[in-house]
Amino acid sequence: MDSYELLTRNAEEVVTDEEVRDLAEDPAGKRAYVGYEPSGVLHLGHLLTANKLIDLQDAGMEVVILLADVHAYLNEKGTFEEIRETAEQMKAQFLAYGLDEDNAEFVYGSEFQLEEEYTLDLHHLERETTMNRAQRAMAEIQGDETAKVSHLVYPLMQTLDIEYLDLDLAVGGLDQRKVHMLAREKLPDLEYEVRPALHTPIVADLTSGEGKMSSSEGITISMEDSTAELEEKVNAAFCPPTRDPEGDLENPVLELFEYHVFPRFDEIVVERPEKYGGDLTYEEYEALAADLESGELHPADAKGTLATYLDELIAPGREKLREIRD
Ligand code: NAL
Numbered sequence: 178m179d180s181y182e183l184l185t186r187n188a189e190e191v192v193t194d195e196e197v198r199d200l201a202e203d204p205a206g207k208r209a210y211v212g213y214e215p216s217g218v219l220h221l222g223h224l225l226t227a228n229k230l231i232d233l234q235d236a237g238m239e240v241v242i243l244l245a246d247v248h249a250y251l252n253e254k255g256t257f258e259e260i261r262e263t264a265e266q267m268k269a270q271f272l273a274y275g276l277d278e279d280n281a282e283f284v285y286g287s288e289f290q291l292e293e294e295y296t297l298d299l300h301h302l303e304r305e306t307t308m309n310r311a312q313r314a315m316a317e318i319q320g321d322e323t324a325k326v327s328h329l330v331y332p333l334m335q336t337l338d339i340e341y342l343d344l345d346l347a348v349g350g351l352d353q354r355k356v357h358m359l360a361r362e363k364l365p366d367l368e369y370e371v372r373p374a375l376h377t378p379i380v381a382d383l384t385s386g387e388g389k390m391s392s393s394e395g396i397t398i399s400m401e402d403s404t405a406e407l408e409e410k411v412n413a414a415f416c417p418p419t420r421d422p423e424g425d426l427e428n429p430v431l432e433l434f435e436y437h438v439f440p441r442f443d444e445i446v447v448e449r450p451e452k453y454g455g456d457l458t459y460e461e462y463e464a465l466a467a468d469l470e471s472g473e474l475h476p477a478d479a480k481g482t483l484a485t486y487l488d489e490l491i492a493p494g495r496e497k498l499r500e501i502r503d
Pocket residue numbers: 210211212213214243245248318334335336338339353
């Protein structure tokens with residue numbers, strides 16, 4: 178796979194394609210970031226962007242993982258001490274998941290976000306941005322509760338971080354796109370450079386295939402799940418025999434194969450007894466999706482296989498969590 182393909186595979190959107198093509202010409206040593214509000218347990222949403230970080234490392238880039246403690250505080254995720262503690266657990270789980278430690282830098286937001294120069298730049302951005310614009314940038318990140326002033330400061334700080342961490346590429350889920358567009362619009366006002374952004378897809382809700390998978394409502398799969406819990410969740414998932422169900426529905430089982438399993442394994446084996454046709458082996462997502470559509474692969478076999486591979490992916494992190502908690 179060439180660098181451009183590695184950088185962009187499974188990306189829902191790149192802004193702009195031309196800028197990312199330039200980056201792919203010579204990715205060695207360039208820096209990409211993802212930021213996370215610290216939480217004690219990683220779930221599939223985190224792992225989707227982590228898969229992209231692994232692609233970027235494979236292309237020779239350095240990745241910067243911002244443990245966004247101040248942002249989590251602004252978004253009311255706990256006391257500062259609680260957030261700090263969950264950030265350490267988060268870092269341990271990312272490394273267990275397979276990020277290459279030699280090409281990954283973990284940074285706490287509070288290491289630089291409380292400095293005088295940063296604060297003055299932030300106030301400058303506050304003067305340049307309407308409340309309406311900041312609120313819109315934050316709409317998909319914040320919960321449903323009434324916006325506080327902290328929710329307006331949040332996207333402005335995320336904008337500034339792109340400059341302060343000296344990055345060449347901003348990575349995030351599609352829910353981060355409005356912040357990244359705000360950054361592209363506002364950083365030039367402070368005479369800072371515009372950087373390209375890459376957005377990963379948001380996986381559909383596991384049981385309905387509708388809307389987005391979320392850790393706060395509905396079901397997600399996390400590093401905390403036992404093998405049995407994981408199997409139970411996958412077995413209950415919505416999986417029509419098509420990749421394009423009607424209306425606004427998606428096939429979450431296929432999405433998990435595409436975004437979580439195939440990027441991490443060279444080959445997927447569906448184990449079946451001889452009387453049901455014997456084992457099936459796939460090197461590419463497309464072939465598996467086509468077999469599900471044709472009826473060659475039964476949804477129940479697809480789910481069983483998905484659970485097995487997801488379990489293998491989360492097992493090291495699950496083990497790490499146990500160690501930390503004991
Ligand atoms: C991501 C988040 C917070 C701050 C950031 C700063 C720089 C780059 C990325 C960042 C978390 C993200 C979320 N907004 O919703 O999880």
